[in-house]
Each structure stands twice: as C-alpha cells, then as structure tokens.
Amino acid sequence: MEKILTLTIGEMREEFETKRLSSVEAVKTFYKRIKEKNPVLKAFLETREEKALKAAKESDERIAVGAQNIRALEGIPMAIKDNFMIKGEAMSSSSKYLENYISPYDADVIEKLKNAGAVFLGRTNMDEFAMGGSTETSAYQKTANPWDICRIPGGSSGGSACAVGSGMASCALGSDTGGSIRQPAGFCGVVGYKPSYGLISRYGICALASSFDQAGTFTRNVKDTAEIVSIISGKDYRDSVCEPNEYINYAENLNNNADILKGMKIGIPKQLKDYEIDEPIMEAFKKAVKDIETAGAQIIEIDAPSYKYTPALYKVIMCAEVGANIATFDGIRYGHRSKKGVSLNDEYAKSRAESLGYEVKKRILFGTYVLGAKNYHRCYHQAQRVRTLLINEIEAAFKQCEAIFTPASLQMPVKFGESLREESDIFIMAANLAGLPGITVPVSMSKDNIPIGVHFMSARLTDKRLFEIAGGFEAISGWKIQIPDI
Amino acid sequence: MTKEELETTAFLARIAIGEDEKDKYLKDLNQMMSYIEVLQEPDVSSLKPTTHVTKLRNVWRDDIVKPSPKETVESLLNAAPDKEGNFYKIKKVIEAQ
Numbered sequence: 001m002e003k004i005l006t007l008t009i010g011e012m013r014e015e016f017e018t019k020r021l022s023s024v025e026a027v028k029t030f031y032k033r034i035k036e037k038n039p040v041l042k043a044f045l046e047t048r049e050e051k052a053l054k055a056a057k058e059s060d061e062r063i064a065v066g067a068q069n070i071r072a073l074e075g076i077p078m079a080i081k082d083n084f085m086i087k088g089e090a091m092s093s094s095s096k097y098l099e100n101y102i103s104p105y106d107a108d109v110i111e112k113l114k115n116a117g118a119v120f121l122g123r124t125n126m127d128e129f130a131m132g133g134s135t136e137t138s139a140y141q142k143t144a145n146p147w148d149i150c151r152i153p154g155g156s157s158g159g160s161a162c163a164v165g166s167g168m169a170s171c172a173l174g175s176d177t178g179g180s181i182r183q184p185a186g187f188c189g190v191v192g193y194k195p196s197y198g199l200i201s202r203y204g205i206c207a208l209a210s211s212f213d214q215a216g217t218f219t220r221n222v223k224d225t226a227e228i229v230s231i232i233s234g235k236d237y238r239d240s241v242c243e244p245n246e247y248i249n250y251a252e253n254l255n256n257n258a259d260i261l262k263g264m265k266i267g268i269p270k271q272l273k274d275y276e277i278d279e280p281i282m283e284a285f286k287k288a289v290k291d292i293e294t295a296g297a298q299i300i301e302i303d304a305p306s307y308k309y310t311p312a313l314y315k316v317i318m319c320a321e322v323g324a325n326i327a328t329f330d331g332i333r334y335g336h337r338s339k340k341g342v343s344l345n346d347e348y349a350k351s352r353a354e355s356l357g358y359e360v361k362k363r364i365l366f367g368t369y370v371l372g373a374k375n376y377h378r379c380y381h382q383a384q385r386v387r388t389l390l391i392n393e394i395e396a397a398f399k400q401c402e403a404i405f406t407p408a409s410l411q412m413p414v415k416f417g418e419s420l421r422e423e424s425d426i427f428i429m430a431a432n433l434a435g436l437p438g439i440t441v442p443v444s445m446s447k448d449n450i451p452i453g454v455h456f457m458s459a460r461l462t463d464k465r466l467f468e469i470a471g472g473f474e475a476i477s478g479w480k481i482q483i484p485d486i
Numbered sequence: 487m488t489k490e491e492l493e494t495t496a497f498l499a500r501i502a503i504g505e506d507e508k509d510k511y512l513k514d515l516n517q518m519m520s521y522i523e524v525l526q527e528p529d530v531s532s533l534k535p536t537t538h539v540t541k542l543r544n545v546w547r548d549d550i551v552k553p554s555p556k557e558t559v560e561s562l563l564n565a566a567p568d569k570e571g572n573f574y575k576i577k578k579v580i581e582a583q
Binding site: 088101102104105197198210211237240241243306309311312313315316319323331332333334335336337341343344345346347348349350352353356358361362364365366367368369370372375378379381382383384385386387388389391392434435460 | 487491492495496497498499500501502503504510511514515518520521522524525526527528530531533534535536537538539540542545547558561562564565566567568574576577578579581
C-alpha cells in the first residue's frame with residue numbers, strides 16, 4: 001500500500017500503462033489512507049469518493065483502449081484546496097460565509113485538469129479565505145502536520161500540503177499570496193511551487209490579494225510540478241493579467257541533472273544574516289549550499305536591503321486588496337445573509353459580522369483604513385512605491401545570478417496556538433511582491449523527524465529554467481520521497 | 487487609531503463590531519499601524535508605484551456576447567439567499583423620509 005501512496009505522477013502513469021495498477025485501485029488506496037488518517041490530520045474538509053471512482057473508471061477505460069486515448073494526467077489522484085470552484089460542488093474557502101455555497105462553474109485550472117483526466121479526491125482545509133500561515137484560522141477544523149500532529153502544517157494551503165505529505169493524495173492544488181504554498185510544502189516535506197504572476201489563470205479561484213495571488217501545486221518532485229503546470233498554465237481571457245503565452249511543455253528535457261548547476265551563479269541574500277534562523281534549518285541550508293557548490297555552481301552574495309520592508313509592504317498592500325475584494329461579499333448574491341438586518345447597510349454589516357472570522361475582519365478593517373481618502377497617499381501609495389524599490393533591487397540581483405537560494409522558512413513549524421516569527425517567511429514572500437516564480441524543495445529531516453525545505457526563486461517568466469535548477473538540486477539533495485507513520 | 491476612527495472604518499467596511507470587541511480590534515490595529523511607519527523610512531519619491539507586475543496594458547477581447555447556459559444562470563440565482571423571479575431580492579435602498 002505504501003508504495004502506491006508515494007508514487008510520483010510519472011511512476012503512477014507507468015504503472016497504469018503497463019496494467020500493473022489501475023486508477024480505480026490507486027484511488028481506492030488513497031481513500032483507505034484518508035479514512036484511516038484524516039480523522040487525526042483533518043486535511044480534507046470533504047471527500048467525493050463516488051465521483052472520484054467514476055472518473056477513475058473512465059480513466060481506466062481510456063487506458064485500456066490504448067495510448068492515443070490517454071490524457072496527460074489520466075487517472076492521477078489529486079486534492080484541491082477549498083478555494084477552487086468545481087461546478088456543482090461545495091466550495092467554502094474554509095469560511096462560514098460560504099458554508100452552503102455551490103460552485104456554479106469550474107475554475108479555469110479545474111476545467112483544464114478535468115480535461116487532462118485528473119481525479120479529484122476532495123477539498124482541503126485552509127486558513128479562512130487563505131488569510132494565515134498555519135491553517136488555524138479555518139472556520140471548520142485545525143489541520144495537523146503529518147510529521148508531528150501537535151504542530152501546524154503551515155498555511156494557508158495547509159490541508160493540501162498535509163494531504164500530499166501524508167500520502168492521502170499524490171498531488172494537490174494550492175494558492176499562494178504570500179508563501180501559502182511554499183511555506184507549508186517545506187513543513188510537510190513536499191515540493192511546493194508558485195508560478196510567475198500571470199502564468200496561471202485565477203478565474204474561479206476565491207481571491208485574496210489580486211496583485212499577489214497565484215495558483216500553484218504540491219507534488220512529490222519537481223518533474224511532477226512541471227507536468228501539472230504544463231496543463232494548467234496559459235492564456236485565459238477571463239483573467240486579464242494572464243500572460244498571452246502559447247503552450248509550453250515545462251517538463252520537456254527536465255532530467256533532474258545536476259550538471260545544470262555547473263558554472264551557474266546562485267545568489268544568497270546578504271540579509272539572511274540579519275534574522276534569527278532555527279538551528280536545524282541553518283544546518284540543512286549550509287549543507288545544501290555546500291552541495292550546490294560541490295556540483296559546480298558559484299555561490300555569490302546578493303544585496304537587497306529592502307527585504308526588511310517585506311512584512312510591512314505585504315501587510316499594507318495585501319490588506320488593501322483584501323478590503324476591496326471582500327466587498328463582493330454582500331450577502332445578496334450568495335453566501336450568508338443575516339436575519340437581523342433592519343436596513344440594507346445594517347444587513348451588510350451584520351451578515352459579515354456573523355459569518356467572517358476575526359482575522360478576516362481585522363484585515364478588512366486595516367485595508368479599509370489604508371485606502372481611506374485621508375490615509376491613501378501615506379499608506380497604500382507609499383507602499384506601492386516601496387514595492388517598486390524592492391523589485392528594482394531584486395531585478396538588479398538577477399543580473400548577477402540566475403536564482404536566489406534561501407531556506408523556505410526561517411523557523412520550524414510551531415505547535416498549535418504558538419506564532420511564527422513575522423520575518424520567518426520574508427524571503428519567499430518577496431516572490432509575491434515581485435511577481436516571481438518560487439519553488440520549495442524538501443531537503444532533509446530535523447533530529448525530531450520534521451522536514452526542512454529550501455527555496456529557489458528566479459526571474460519573472462523563467463519558470464521552466466527554475467524547474468531545471470530545482471530539478472538539478474533535487475538530484476543531489478539526498479532527499480528520499482517518504483510519508484510518515486501516523 | 488482612535489475609537490472614533492475604528493467606528494468610521496467599520497462603517498465604511500460595512501462590518502458590525504460590538505462594543506465588547508472594540509478594545510481588541512484597537513489593540514491589534516494599532517499594532518499594525520507600525521507597518522505604515524516602517525514604510526515611510528526609504529526615500530521613494532522618485533519611484534513609480536507598482537500596482538501589478540505584468541507589462542500588459544489594455545487587455546481587450548472581442549466584444550462578442552457569449553450567452554451563459556441557462557443552468558449557470560439558474561445556479562447563480564439559486565445561490566442567492568433571497569430572490570424573486572430572475573431578480574435578487576434586497577432591502578429598500580432609498581428610505582422614505
């Protein structure tokens with residue numbers, strides 16, 4: 001059983017095509033694992049076994065007919081974060097506001113995955129409207145870290161990270177506004193990727209902060225990521241920031257060859273030294289740097305002093321955009337409507353008060369404040385200018401190196417109720433602020449048997465190159481695909 | 487942020503907050519005000535603000551009406567807490583004097 005649970009997409013496809021395994025068997029194996037472990041881990045909010053088995057059966061029939069009928073992700077079991085719309089199915093973004101919401105249409109990425117033959121296992125838990133870094137703000141349940149169930153899985157895509165990390169799905173979709181895929185991926189021992197801004201359509205995904213939001217993936221290795229991204233990326237007129245790219249095969253010629261690192265310049269921010277880094281992470285990162293050097297890469301120090309503004313920049317801009325986006329939640333067209341409202345305005349105010357969590361309301365209030373006529377220039381406008389400063393510094397750094405290499409988090413996953421240090425994820429958050437692609441790759445286990453991840457970030461729209469670099473590193477990292485005994 | 491500012495902001499955001507919640511909001515929001523201060527530090531007067539990072543401008547599509555399937559219209563309407571026929575039903579917008 002464990003073998004099926006840890007197969008990569010490539011391996012599973014080979015098992016399917018050689019008839020050693022059927023998609024129905026694979027899907028049933030994952031559901032067995034879900035039934036055993038989800039009551040403890042609480043990664044899934046809801047599963048859809050009947051629908052999944054029907055889709056798996058269809059995949060098996062296609063595979064039986066022959067190669068020309070097999071689609072790119074035929075029969076591959078996948079978990080979906082609870083902020084992607086699947087037509088006719090519930091989507092709540094882990095909020096009470098959307099408790100009874102049924103998606104009227106498919107998100108663009110869902111449409112593409114369905115057409116590619118992927119089998120959806122269920123929807124995964126998240127921080128409410130993706131606002132958080134621990135999945136604890138979910139209105140429904142707390143997801144555990146599969147490697148230590150007293151600890152957080154990270155977030156906001158904690159349910160998806162946990163599902164893949166624990167062997168309850170072979171891959172998953174997530175969304176990343178300030179590290180929400182790449183931080184939990186590191187905590188759960190899986191590969192987590194956020195694309196360049198504009199690479200993947202957000203149509204049908206519940207918005208958080210529109211100038212940062214991107215959809216991305218959790219997988220067992222870099223190649224699987226590249227395979228899924230080849231399917232879900234590309235122009236969509238329904239998301240106007242989508243780059244007008246033609247089809248790109250991101251997995252082509254991706255051979256996990258460390259030779260690619262030979263002579264390559266890899267940058268490490270000088271500013272890493274300014275922050276407290278947990279000992280196990282420091283140790284793992286130093287070893288990774290050494291491995292990269294041994295593989296022939298040249299490590300250089302890059303200097304981007306504005307990293308220090310990242311938490312402030314992120315909070316001001318994100319909250320402003322939250323304030324604007326959540327205005328659509330009026331309790332009129334869908335979602336919760338208060339029964340206590342005495343006027344239209346009163347009804348809006350009470351509908352939100354009753355159905356949104358504290359963290360969400362706090363962010364809306366801060367966002368509304370920074371966008372207020374009196375404060376706009378000093379707060380939001382100023383933040384957007386500082387954002388330009390940071391982007392300029394990072395762009396200058398990419399003139400000296402091809403990728404920026406850092407730990408995925410400066411801190412190990414904390415126990416429930418404890419907080420992560422605010423600066424723990426600034427080096428991955430910079431990718432959202434600058435619209436860059438970033439990928440977390442698991443590298444080793446701590447002495448307490450908790451995974452540690454490292455992070456590569458490259459220039460905008462060089463995602464294919466980023467996969468080659470991360471794949472090259474994967475070949476020498478010594479990481480072994482594994483799932484925990486729970 | 488003063489209590490009055492909190493109340494104005496909550497009204498603008500259309501979020502009802504109870505008297506007993508105000509202290510907690512004020513404490514947390516006033517802590518967040520330090521972010522604004524931090525961002526005053528660098529001289530960015532010569533820089534343009536970044537609203538988004540793409541170089542795209544004026545994204546157009548052909549102006550062709552694509553009718554939604556009847557079932558989509560129905561499911562959108564069915565999601566509404568209150569409706570009448572093909573309309574959303576809401577409270578009176580303009581109150582009589």
